[in-house]
Amino acid sequence: MDPALRQIADRIRAAATDATPLDIRGGGTKYFYGEAPQGEPLVTSELHGITSYEPSELVVTVRAGTPLAELEALLAEHGQCLPFEAPRFAHPANPGVRGGTVGGMVAAGLSGPSRASVGAVRDYVLGATLVNGRGEVLSFGGTVMKNVAGYDVSRVLAGSLGVLGLIAEVSLKVLPVAPAEATLSFDCSQADALRLLNEWGGRPLPLNASAWHEADGVGRLALRLRGAVAAVEAACGHLGGERQDAQQAAAFWQSLRDQQHPWFAARLVDDGAADLWRLSVPQTAPVLALDGMPLIEWHGGQRWYCAARGQAEALRDAARAAGGSATLFAAASPDSLGAATDSVPKFDALSPPLARIHRALKHEFDPHRIFNRGRFYRDL
Structure with a gap:
């Protein structure tokens, strides 16, 4: 076993024996997401590097502590990419230095502007190596797409926020x-x-990403097309609109991906700081009866709202009425680790059947509840 992985496994076994909670940390860029971290830090930075990369096979195996930007730079050298555009988020104390890690990308399960067209993080996870709550090193999946019986554990890890174990490699x-x-x-x-997005979604167009927001009283929809040259040019001619400069457009989509767009920054200015909410609804959902103008992505499926804490129930009610859910993505007044300090839950409550599944999985992988305790739901 690799020395760095062995050291982590030993640390986990000791924590399980002492019932010491552990806070798994990658680049430290997403502490604001989920409930408040608890426990002693367990850092993954020593699990670093590309294990294998076969450009001709379209597969890469990478250790969890590797910066996402480093992986993407390698892929770009070969004309390849992670198409779901996971946010990289610079570290709060060192902007642009490290950013998010590959393990954190999978654990958070967050995807960028193109998610509605190309799929989510979990759709690209082929296999994973996990250290569970007993300190056992387990491998799931592989390096090819295939059907599996029961849980596809490597994909279950996507979006699990580290509550099932430490992701060592993917x-x-x-x-x-x-x-x-x-x-x-x-x-x-x-x-x-x-209306336009729903209309275009029913046509054979190379849609990749969309974003609508209002600035200075004017609403503007940006639509990104990707694909074969002929398909993109034909779509541009058919749809009309104003074609944007390529470099300016790239900067715009990058600002959405890492939430550096002025719409996101405006919520934190002066004394008007507001919570950032993410509502996930069907793409066909109409305009929601909520205060404030949202930023809308994913062809209507993801809607960001800035709101005061007292609007939590209104946001959740509106999302449920539309057939979706609401997440308190980032609190306006975080503590030193970026987590909310009050009683408003970050995620919608689970239905009883789903809660039973979550608890069963948590018990199977982490019977002593040492990993990221309460990070996903406060009773898990």
Whole structure:
């Protein structure tokens, strides 16, 4: 066994014996997401490096502590990418230095602007090596797509926020960079933007990402097209709109991916700091009866709202009424680790059947409850 992995496994076995909670840390960029971290830090930075990469096979195996930016740079050298555009988020204390890690990317399960068109993080996880709550090193999946019976554990890890164990290594499917890309802009209201997106979604168009927001009283829809050169050019001619400069468009989508766009920054200025909520709803959901203008992504499926803490129930009620859910993504007044300090839960409550599944999985992988205790739901 690799010395760094052996040291981590030994640490976990000791923590299980003493019932000492552990707080798994990668790049430390997403402490704001989920409930408040608890326990002694267990850092994954020593689990670093690319284990194997076969560009011709479109598969890469990488250790969990590897910075996501480092992996993406390697893929770019070969004209390939992780198409779901997971946010990298610079470390709060050292912007741009390290950013998120591959393990943190999988554990958080967050995807960027293209998620609605290309799939989520979990759709690209082929296999994983996990250290469970007994200090056992377990491997799941492999390096090819295949059907499995029961739980596909490697994919269950995506979005688990580390409550099942420490992700040591993952194998990921990668894709070639699209031959052509263009971004179109349309001035329109929120209702018109949703109507257009639903209309375009029913056509054979190379849609990749979309974003609508209002600035200075003007609503603007950005639409990114990706695919074959002929398909992208034909779509541009058919859809109309204003074609954006390529470099400016790339900067715009990157600002959305890492939440550096002015819409996100505006919630933290002066004394008007507001909570950031993410509502996941069907793409066909109409304009929601909520205060404030959202930023809408994923062809209508992801809607960001800035709101005061007293609006939590209204946001959750509106999401449920539309057939979706609401997450307190980032609190306005975080503590030193970026987690909320009050009684508003970050995630919607689980239904009883789902709660039983969550508890059963937690008990199976982490019987002593040492990993990221309460990070996902406070009673897990």
